[in-house]
Structure formats: structure tokens, C-alpha cells
Amino acid sequence: MRMRRRLEILSMPRRRLSLFFRQAARGGWPLGPIDYAAAEESDGDRLLREMRLEYDYDAVELEILEELIGNLDAWGFLKESAIAIAKRVGATEKQVHAIRCDLQNFDACGIGSCDFMEFLRFQLAKKISSDGGEIYRQCMRAIGPMNMGGDFIRSMRRLQKTISEPMFAALMECFGKNILRIHPRDPESGDWAKNSGTPDICASITADGTVKIDIPSDIGEADLAMAEQSNKRWACEFCAAMAMRQETLRKIGQCIFGHQIAFLRHGIPQLKTLKQIQISQKMDLSPSSVSRALAGKYAKTPQGTVPLVDLARDDLKKSSIYVIHYICTLMGESPGNYFLSNQKIADLIDEKFDIRFSRKTIARFRFTHF
Numbered sequence: 001m002r003m004r005r006r007l008e009i010l011s012m013p014r015r016r017l018s019l020f021f022r023q024a025a026r027g028g029w030p031l032g033p034i035d036y037a038a039a040e041e042s043d044g045d046r047l048l049r050e051m052r053l054e055y056d057y058d059a060v061e062l063e064i065l066e067e068l069i070g071n072l073d074a075w076g077f078l079k080e081s082a083i084a085i086a087k088r089v090g091a092t093e094k095q096v097h098a099i100r101c102d103l104q105n106f107d108a109c110g111i112g113s114c115d116f117m118e119f120l121r122f123q124l125a126k127k128i129s130s131d132g133g134e135i136y137r138q139c140m141r142a143i144g145p146m147n148m149g150g151d152f153i154r155s156m157r158r159l160q161k162t163i164s165e166p167m168f169a170a171l172m173e174c175f176g177k178n179i180l181r182i183h184p185r186d187p188e189s190g191d192w193a194k195n196s197g198t199p200d201i202c203a204s205i206t207a208d209g210t211v212k213i214d215i216p217s218d219i220g221e222a223d224l225a226m227a228e229q230s231n232k233r234w235a236c237e238f239c240a241a242m243a244m245r246q247e248t249l250r251k252i253g254q255c256i257f258g259h260q261i262a263f264l265r266h267g268i269p270q271l272k273t274l275k276q277i278q279i280s281q282k283m284d285l286s287p288s289s290v291s292r293a294l295a296g297k298y299a300k301t302p303q304g305t306v307p308l309v310d311l312a313r314d315d316l317k318k319s320s321i322y323v324i325h326y327i328c329t330l331m332g333e334s335p336g337n338y339f340l341s342n343q344k345i346a347d348l349i350d351e352k353f354d355i356r357f358s359r360k361t362i363a364r365f366r367f368t369h370f
Helices: 002-011 014-027 043-054 059-071 081-088 091-103 116-131 134-143 150-162 165-174 221-230 230-259 263-267 276-283 287-294 320-333 334-341 344-354 361-363
Strands: 203-207 209-216 296-303 306-308
Touching: 002 287, 043 059, 043 263, 043 334, 059 081, 059 091, 059 209, 081 091, 091 134, 116 134, 116 150, 116 165, 134 165, 150 165, 150 334, 203 230, 203 263, 221 334, 230 276, 276 287, 306 320, 320 334, 320 344, 320 361, 344 361
Parallel strands: 203 296
Antiparallel strands: 203 209, 296 306
16 A cells, blocks of 8 residues: 555656645545546636736626637637527627627637637737738738638638738738647747646756756645644655655656756757666666656756656657657748648658658647647
8 A cells, every 4th residue: 555655656747746735635645536637727727817817807707708718629719609608698799799809809819719710810900900011911901802611720721822922921920829739839938848837857967067857846844744743644654655756756867868968968859769668677666667757747958848758768759849849840941831731741851851750640749739
């Protein structure tokens, strides 16, 4: 039982440890599984929380906002009509349109549009009002009579064939990372991880060229002292489990980043293959412990925050950061590359970088968010 609990703590990503600690400190070690997905804040919850802080809505308006955000699809388009939402919450259609306007004008500009063309016109109108460029007015006139159905990617491919290349390049400037979910990497921080704020391992290179590994924790000595007062036996077990987790992660981090020091210095193209069985043999750990320690964890490095498991692959074509690096490099060369077919992207990467990915590999990682 004691070893099972220690392995349970080892398997937990840092972002879940705090939640586990709070629940366990109140009632002892949880016997059943914790629903972490329900406890963690989703993108919709974050948007709702931020808009509630920005706008002073009454109870009805808040209910409308919750319905609008709850009916957004993966691209940020509204799946339900304003009339249906108004009937469901007992409000007028005018009220729903007013809240939807606030949603469209919020930080994630354009979210809440009913279809692709409405979103496109909204983005262009915002750009014209802020910059006033003639190219954006030309784009607005060009797409005015168009009526495009189908999904987002198909619509963009049709649009790319319809308008001139300068116009298409101008349109691409209108798209932020809010709806066009092609770049999972944050261009400012370089982070690949969705949960990059809570890395499980921090790796850096010291002045003398050695690798330094830190294992951050959100649970301090004061928290453990309070837990010990309420349940001394549980607190002792938790401290032992945490000590095992920290030591195991440190050993694995030293092994991985000692092997991937070229990646720390020069970036993703310098990644090397590394089998998990090699880590277990070198660090004298069981293969299952290595697998548990890697799953769901993130490492903060000079190259950004990356999934730890992607640094220990026996085939680099299985590494999401490796594949996405080349996809994003290719797409960054020209706006027209964004909406090429998966096979065409694979062929261009092979031609430019002499690295062959299958069409299925491109399709798997092209729109990945970590």
C-alpha cells in the first residue's frame, strides 16, 4: 500500500499535486480517483472568469454569457443561434447579440462569430479601424459577395485560390492565435506546453557547461506543517512519497538532459534519440518508474517548456515537438503554406529539410495543443 501511494505521487504532474494535497490534507489519502479534469480550469472557464471581471453583468446577462461560451466549437465559432439561446435563458434576442458583441470584441478577438465569413469580416473591420490600410479595404471588398460553407481550413483554401497573394498575406495578419490554432508554441516565451506555467523539471546550463536540474514544488514547509497538525500519519507518508518523487525526477532529469545537452544549447533540430530502457538501466530504476515519471510532465529549458516524454523517444518522428518544429518552420516561410494538404506539407519538409514524415504523422501533430 505504501509503495502504491508513492508511485501514485510520482505519476502526478506538478499542476495536480496541489489539488491532491488540498483534498488529502482535509480527509486523508483519497481512496478513489480524483476528477482532475473537472477541477482544472478549461479555456472556456478562463474566458468566462476574465469577462466577468471586465464587464459588470447582471444574473441574466451572466447566464447568456455562459450559454454563449458553452456553445463555442473547437475553432471558437458559435454552434447555436441567438434565437435558441434567448429562448433557453428567457432573454431577448437583442440582449444575446449585445453579449455576443462583447465576446467578439474581447481579448480573443472574433471568438463567437457564427461562421467563417462573419469572423473574417469582423477581423478586417477591426484592422481597418485600427490601421486604416488600403489593402484591408480591398480585402473587404473582395470577400464581400462571397459565401463560403464547410469547415475553416476548406474555406481558407478556397479563399486562397480566389484572391491575390498580397491580399491573402494581409488576411493572414488579421488572424491571431485565438482561432487559427496552428502554432501551439507561444512566440514570446517559446513554450510548447499548454501548462507551461507549472513545469515539473527546470533544466539549465551553468557557466562551466554542466547541466543544472531543479525540481520545483508548490507545496511548502508551512503547508506540510499544517497537514501534520491535522493528520500526522498521512503527512509523514506524503513527505516520504514527495521525497521519492523529487529524487526520481532529479535522476531522470540528469540522465535526459545530460544526453540532450545539444538540444539545450542549440534547439530542437539537435534532439537525439533516447530509449526509456536506457534511462532505467543507467539510473538503476525500474522501467515502470521511468514511464510514470515521464508521463504528463513538462520541462522548462532554455528552448522553452516542452513535454518531458518528447525528450526520451527511440524515434524522433514520434516526438511532437520535433515534428511540429518543422511544420511551423515551413508554415512561417509563406502564408500560403498554412492551408496546404498534409501530404503536400510532408513533401515540402522532405524537399527542404531532407526529413521524411508520413501524411498521417503530419495530420496527427498539425493542430496539436499540449
